[in-house]
Amino acid sequence: MKGHIYQDIILKQYVRLFRGTMGAEFLFMDANARPHRANIVDECLQSEDITRMDWPAYSPGLNPIEHVWDMLGRRIAVRQPPPTCLQKLWRALLDELCNIPQDQIDNLILSMR
Numbered sequence: 001m002k003g004h005i006y007q008d009i010i011l012k013q014y015v016r017l018f019r020g021t022m023g024a025e026f027l028f029m030d031a032n033a034r035p036h037r038a039n040i041v042d043e044c045l046q047s048e049d050i051t052r053m054d055w056p057a058y059s060p061g062l063n064p065i066e067h068v069w070d071m072l073g074r075r076i077a078v079r080q081p082p083p084t085c086l087q088k089l090w091r092a093l094l095d096e097l098c099n100i101p102q103d104q105i106d107n108l109i110l111s112m113r
Helices: 003-022 039-047 064-077 086-099 102-111
Strands: none
Touching: 003 039, 064 086, 064 102
């Protein structure tokens, strides 16, 4: 993904709208990937008055969503029978995501400094 695609698809279509809903206290966290750090992305975030969380590059262990993805992957790996096509995988992902207890996600977020 290139910076301009990230800006047009993710930032403008989703992040900007979500920030509008959340208000001034909104703090945006991305994955520090190269497209996330493109000048065009920085300019877009600044023009939309979106504050980006500062955190070290290449540190997925500090990102709560990476741990949620790990939980989700482990839940899919033990499903019997395993998903056999893309449609079944999608359904299994949605089912398992809905079955992760919210308190586990809350505790994960609270454990992050």
